[in-house]
Amino acid sequence: MTNILKKIAGLFRPKPDATEVALNIIPTALQAQLVLADSSKTTAASLLKDNYALGYIFGYHDAVLQGLKVDNQTTCLAIMGVSYDTIFGGVDNAAPLLRRSLDLQNDEIFRKGMMKGGREAMAFFREEKIPFGLSEWLS
Numbered sequence: 767m768t769n770i771l772k773k774i775a776g777l778f779r780p781k782p783d784a785t786e787v788a789l790n791i792i793p794t795a796l797q798a799q800l801v802l803a804d805s806s807k808t809t810a811a812s813l814l815k816d817n818y819a820l821g822y823i824f825g826y827h828d829a830v831l832q833g834l835k836v837d838n839q840t841t842c843l844a845i846m847g848v849s850y851d852t853i854f855g856g857v858d859n860a861a862p863l864l865r866r867s868l869d870l871q872n873d874e875i876f877r878k879g880m881m882k883g884g885r886e887a888m889a890f891f892r893e894e895k896i897p898f899g900l901s902e903w904l905s
Contacts, residue, residue, distance in 0.1 A: 784834040788845050792830050793852040795890065795897055796823060800853070803904030810859035814866055821879025822900045823853075824867040828880070829887035879903075 800808045813819050827849060831842050850860035870876035886897035 784831075784836050785841070785845055788827075788830055788834055788836065789849060789852070792827055792849045795887075796826060796853050796900065799897065799899075799901040800904070802898075802901035807904040810854055810863060813863060816904075817870055817873050817875040818879035819900060819903060820863065820867045820870060821873075821876035821881075822883035822903065823850075823863075823879075824876075825880030825883030826887045826897070826900075827883075829884035830891075833888065833891050 806812065807816070807819075813823075824846075827846050828842075831845060836842055836845065846864060847860065850864045851857055854860045854863060867876070882899045883897075886895075886899050889895040890897055
C-alpha cells in the first residue's frame with residue numbers, strides 16, 4: 767500500500783480513548799520509577815512530606831492529559847484519582863496524596879517538581895525518552 771493510501775486508511779481507524787490511554791501510560795511510567803527508587807522514600811507517608819516528588823507526579827499526569835487533549839477539569843481529576851489509586855495501592859493512600867498535591871499548587875518546590883514531571887512526560891511522547899526524574903530524586 768502506498769504512503770498516501772496508508773494515511774487515508776489511518777483516518778478511518780477508531781481513535782483510542784484518551785482515558786484508557788492515560789490510565790495505561792501514567793501508572794506504568796510512574797510505578798516503574800518508584801520501583802527504581804529508595805523504597806523508604808516511596809511510601810505514601812514519605813511522599814506526603816516531599817513537595818518535589820508530589821509535584822513531579824502531578825506534573826507528569828497533567829502533561830500526559832494535556833498531550834491527550836483532555837481539557838475538562840472534572841475528567842482530568844477523575845483520571846488522576848484512578849491513576850493515583852492504581853499507583854499507590856488504594857484510595858487510603860491515593861486520596862491524601864492527590865489532595866495534598868491540589869493544596870500545594872502555589873508552592874515553589876512543588877512547582878519545580880511539576881515542571882520536571884511535565885517536561886519528562888512530553889519528552890516521552892515526542893521522543894520516546896524514558897523518564898527517570900522521579901526515581902533519581904527519590905534515590
